[in-house]
Amino acid sequence: MTVLTVDTPGSSILPRRGGFAGALSDAFWRHPLLLLILMLTPPLLWLGIIYIGSLIALLLQSFFSIDDFSGVVNPEFTLATYAQLLNGTNLDIILRTVSMAALVTLASAVLAFPIAYYAARYAKGRWKAFFYLGVMLPLWSSYLVKVYAWKLILAKEGIVTWVFAKLHLGFVLEAILSLPVIGGNSLSVSYLGTFLVFVYIWLPYMILPTQAALERVPANLIEASADLGASPRQTFRTVLLPLALPGIVAGSIFTFSLTLGDYIIPQIIGSSRLFIGQAVYAQQGTAGNVPLAAAFSVVPIVIMGLYLAAAKRLGAFDAL
Amino acid sequence: MTPAVRFQKVSRHFGAVRAVDGVDLDVASGEFFAMLGPSGSGKTTCLRLIAGFEQPTAGSIEIFGERAEGVPPYRRNVNTVFQDYALFPHLNILDNVAYGLMVKGISKTDRYKEAEKALELVKLPGYGSRKPSQLSGGQRQRVALARALVNKPKVLLLDEPLGALDLKLREQMQEELKSLQRALGITFVFVTHDQGEALSMADRVAVFNNGGIVQQGTPQEIYRRPKTRFVADFVGSSNLLSPDLMASLGGERRWASLRPEAVRVASEGAEAVVENVSFLGAGTRLAVELGSARLHVMLPAGADVPDVGTPIRLSWNSQDIHYMDDAA
Numbered sequence: 278m279t280v281l282t283v284d285t286p287g288s289s290i291l292p293r294r295g296g297f298a299g300a301l302s303d304a305f306w307r308h309p310l311l312l313l314i315l316m317l318t319p320p321l322l323w324l325g326i327i328y329i330g331s332l333i334a335l336l337l338q339s340f341f342s343i344d345d346f347s348g349v350v351n352p353e354f355t356l357a358t359y360a361q362l363l364n365g366t367n368l369d370i371i372l373r374t375v376s377m378a379a380l381v382t383l384a385s386a387v388l389a390f391p392i393a394y395y396a397a398r399y400a401k402g403r404w405k406a407f408f409y410l411g412v413m414l415p416l417w418s419s420y421l422v423k424v425y426a427w428k429l430i431l432a433k434e435g436i437v438t439w440v441f442a443k444l445h446l447g448f449v450l451e452a453i454l455s456l457p458v459i460g461g462n463s464l465s466v467s468y469l470g471t472f473l474v475f476v477y478i479w480l481p482y483m484i485l486p487t488q489a490a491l492e493r494v495p496a497n498l499i500e501a502s503a504d505l506g507a508s509p510r511q512t513f514r515t516v517l518l519p520l521a522l523p524g525i526v527a528g529s530i531f532t533f534s535l536t537l538g539d540y541i542i543p544q545i546i547g548s549s550r551l552f553i554g555q556a557v558y559a560q561q562g563t564a565g566n567v568p569l570a571a572a573f574s575v576v577p578i579v580i581m582g583l584y585l586a587a588a589k590r591l592g593a594f595d596a597l
Numbered sequence: 598m599t600p601a602v603r604f605q606k607v608s609r610h611f612g613a614v615r616a617v618d619g620v621d622l623d624v625a626s627g628e629f630f631a632m633l634g635p636s637g638s639g640k641t642t643c644l645r646l647i648a649g650f651e652q653p654t655a656g657s658i659e660i661f662g663e664r665a666e667g668v669p670p671y672r673r674n675v676n677t678v679f680q681d682y683a684l685f686p687h688l689n690i691l692d693n694v695a696y697g698l699m700v701k702g703i704s705k706t707d708r709y710k711e712a713e714k715a716l717e718l719v720k721l722p723g724y725g726s727r728k729p730s731q732l733s734g735g736q737r738q739r740v741a742l743a744r745a746l747v748n749k750p751k752v753l754l755l756d757e758p759l760g761a762l763d764l765k766l767r768e769q770m771q772e773e774l775k776s777l778q779r780a781l782g783i784t785f786v787f788v789t790h791d792q793g794e795a796l797s798m799a800d801r802v803a804v805f806n807n808g809g810i811v812q813q814g815t816p817q818e819i820y821r822r823p824k825t826r827f828v829a830d831f832v833g834s835s836n837l838l839s840p841d842l843m844a845s846l847g848g849e850r851r852w853a854s855l856r857p858e859a860v861r862v863a864s865e866g867a868e869a870v871v872e873n874v875s876f877l878g879a880g881t882r883l884a885v886e887l888g889s890a891r892l893h894v895m896l897p898a899g900a901d902v903p904d905v906g907t908p909i910r911l912s913w914n915s916q917d918i919h920y921m922d923d924a925a
Contacts, residue, residue, distance in 0.1 A: 500650055501683035503670040505697035505748065515700070519687045 339571035348565055358568045362576070367556070371576055374553040377468070378536035381475040382529045385483040388476070389528065390521075393484050397491035412481045420478065424545050427474045431464035431546065438463070461548060471547035475536050482531035490524020491517075526588045533584065537577035553577060599662040601626045601752050601784040602647055607656035609642050616642040618808040619656070624752075624786060624801075626661070629778050631787045631795035634805030635831065640788045643805075644754050647786060648677050661751055671700075676745035677754040681761065682737045684729040690716070690740055691725030697748040715743035718777070735766045742774075746781070755787045759794065771798055792832045796820060804828050821856075825922045829854040836860075836892045838918075845888060851920045857882065857895035859917035862903065866912030871903050887911065 293299060305312045342355045361367060396408040415423065429435050441450040454460040454467060461467030494517065502512040540554025551559070553573055561570035588594070604622035608615065617639040624630045632640040645651040646658060649670035658665040660675065676697070684693050691712050692699070698708035709725075716722055719739035729737055738758060745753055755774075759767045775798050778785045789795050795802050796816040803813045804827075812824040823829035829837055834857060840850040846867060858880075872891065873884040881902050883894040894911065896902060903909050 495681075495683065497679050497681065497683040498685060500648075500670070501677070501679060501685070502696070502700075503650075504648055504675075504677045505700065505744065506671050507696075507700040508671055511700045515696075516685060 335571050335574060338567050339575050341568045343566050343568055350567060358572045361569060362572055367573075370551050370553060370556050370573075373550065374537055375580060377472065377475065377552065378533045380472060381479065381536045382483075382532045384472070384476050385480050385532045386487075386525055386529060388480060389483040389487050390525070393488035393491055393521075393524075396484075396488050397494075398496070412484050415477075416481055421541070423478065424474060424542055427470075427477065428465050428546055431470045431473070433463035433465070435463075435465070465546050466548060468547060471543050474542050474546050475539070478542065479532040479535050482535065483525075483528035486524045486527040486531075487521060488524070490521045490527075494520045523594055526594070530581070530585070534577060534581050537580065538574075598626060600624055600659075601628070601661060602786065603659040604643070604646075605657045605659075607643075607646065607658055608654045609639075609646060609651055610654045615808045617646065617653075620808075620810055622803065622810065622813075624784060626784055627782050629775065629785045629787065629798060629800045631789060631799035631802045632805060633789055633792060633795040633802050633832070635790055638805035639808040640790075640803075640805045641756060642808075644677075644756055644786065644788045647752065648675055648754055649673050674748075674750055675752045675754060676748050676750035677756065678738075678741045678745050678758045680756045680758065682729075682741040684737055684740060684744070686729055688729075689725060690721070690727050690729065690732070693729065693740060694725075694744045694747055696744060711747055712743070715747040716740075718746065719743045720773075734761050735770070738762065738770065742777075746783075750783065752784045752786060755785060757789055758787075759789075760791075767794075774798065796832070804832060806831075822919055823854055823921060826852050829921060834893060838892075839890065842888060842890050843918075848915075848918060849920060852922075853918050853920045855892075855913060855918055857893040858897075860892065860894040860911050860913050862894065862896065862900075862909050863912040864910065866910040868908060869911050870908050871905050874902060874905055885909065885911065 293303070338350075339358055340354050340356070342351050342353070342357045343349070344351050362371065392408075392412075396405065400408050431437055438447075438450065441447050450464075453469065454463065459467060459469045459472075461470075464470040464473070498516055498520070499512060502516045503509075507515065538554050540552065540558045543552040544555055553576060557570045557573045560566045560573065600623040602622065602624040604620050607617060607620045607622070609617040620639070620643060622643070632643060634640045642651060646653055647660070647665075649665065649668060649672075653666060660673065665673065685696065688696065691709060694715050695708040695712035698711055703711075713722070713725065716724060719742050721736060721739050721743070724732070724736070724740075729740070732740065738761075741758070758774075759770050762770060771794060774785075787795070787799065796819070799816060801814065802816055802819050803810045804819060805811070806827050812819060812828050814822075819828065819832055820835075823832060823835065826837060829835045833854075835854040836857060838846075838853045838855055840852060843853050844850040862883075867887055869885040869887040869892070871883055872886050875882045875884075878898075880898050881896045881900070883896065883903070885892050885894055892911075
């Protein structure tokens with residue numbers, strides 16, 4: 278039988294590592310709170326002052342008003358600016374933006390789910406990499422370039438009209454464009470065009486969180502559901518969807534709030550009617566009405582707050 | 598009587614991997630049937646074939662006389678207790694247990710009543726409002742059992758259900774499962790890699806290796822008369838005696854097995870040297886060197902225990918020597 282010998286070192290406590298760095302890491306090890314404070318202070322200062330601070334400054338502006346004759350901001354507390362939001366034109370802007378954001382979110386969710394499901398459940402190795410590349414690639418190129426590219430694609434002389442014409446389906450496009458509200462002279466100057474480009478631009482922000490949520494659903498829950506007698510449709514409704522919902526809600530926060538705040542897409546593609554972002558841009562720029570611009574930018578914040586509260590009530594975060 | 602489950606030449610291949618290869622299997626109605634084998638031996642794939650999660654590449658599967666190929670899992674009156682329980686994390690315990698009844702469209706009051714009864718059956722009454730994450734492993738295991746039993750399945754499949762529990766809980770659940778099965782009269786098909794579990798619970802055991810069944814029989818048959826070296830090695834702590842050793846002891850030149858408790862320390866017999874002594878409570882196990890082979894000898898409690906390093910003599914009755922097929 279072989280006997281194993283172990284060399285015992287001279288002392289049970291090893292010698293200190295020398296120098297300032299050694300003393301510092303020992304001190305941090307004994308006082309972990311110190312390290313935490315050192316690490317968190319810079320980002321918290323940045324967040325607190327630059328981020329939240331400027332937001333509060335903006336909020337304060339919305340409670341001021343503008344003198345109609347001189348155009349000077351009157352720094353007295355008033356709700357008059359908020360009252361202006363409720364007049365016909367401004368209310369139209371808000372409703373237009375919110376319905377567009379809701380539709381874009383809905384369409385993104387419907388388009389994203391199958392892609393995310395495939396990527397989470399079936400894609401492996403090379404295909405998974407291909408999926409990430411495919412979803413992320415559009416994010417790597419300039420937003421403006423993409424929007425202008427879409428303007429060309431959707432224009433009357435563009436490829437969409439051409440394809441419809443070649444397929445002898447020009448009348449279908451005509452019929453769609455002649456619809457009230459969503460139609461127009463060409464796709465590039467219609468709400469439909471604005472909608473398509475919004476969905477294109479924000480879709481990755483819906484796919485990625487949905488995929489992450491689906492990835493966390495263990496495959497055997499799907500099997501357990503089938504085993505207990507649930508048809509695929511019942512499994513989708515009672516197991517898959519509730520468990521993926523936090524991801525879909527996270528994605529919808531992106532698509533919804535990004536659409537609410539965007540002012541470039543509706544300016545380049547769409548009818549000339551304003552969205553909230555454009556109204557903010559116009560009010561603080563040309564019109565010089567910073568209080569109204571501020572009041573407009575409060576609207577998306579309030580809507581997102583309401584949306585999250587509703588999502589929480591519906592149990593969207595129960596599975597987290 | 599129609600068997601609960603019948604496999605005829607069933608194979609399931611994944612590309613070049615023959616997970617299950619030409620398996621013939623009959624599980625009698627009302628029986629506690631264990632599928633025992635090392636990981637990758639095909640036992641879990643067989644279970645998944647019965648559940649309907651896998652389709653056979655070849656062969657036929659019948660469940661109570663009805664052909665099961667092409668029938669999706671949700672149209673089989675068979676329920677599974679999963680290895681890691683697979684409870685729905687977003688539903689509370691009562692809704693988890695009532696899930697199978699819910700998808701069948703049974704009214705809320707009726708299904709909750711049934712689910713509460715099932716929870717009582719597994720000794721978890723009043724746990725309905727908790728979430729799976731609030732329960733211990735053993736409790737989740739019981740919920741998984743209740744969730745399956747509430748559907749009154751014709752066959753209950755259990756995929757290593759006790760694997761994640763600690764020893765004491767596992768032994769307790771083994772007894773409870775066995776008495777539950779006896780009380781309900783449902784056919785249980787139980788997959789495990791733990792030979793002790795299979796032998797102590799099952800009415801019949803199928804030992805799997807390399808995608809096929811090596812031996813089927815009652816636990817006593819499997820333990821006493823292992824058909825091959827693999828079965829003897831995997832199932833028991835039986836001593837394997839090589840053909841050369843058997844020849845030198847005056848027996849046939851074939852592989853044989855000899856149970857440790859059948860060996861006695863005697864005044865005459867084969868010469869051996871004690872290598873190690875382990876006290877096991879109910880007895881003492883000696884590891885001895887006999888020629889170049891290492892054997893185990895189980896001494897009953899109260900017997901004289903020789904010291905390590907002492908030469909002893911071993912004897913046994915010739916009918917305790919069990920010759921096996923040479924194939925591994």
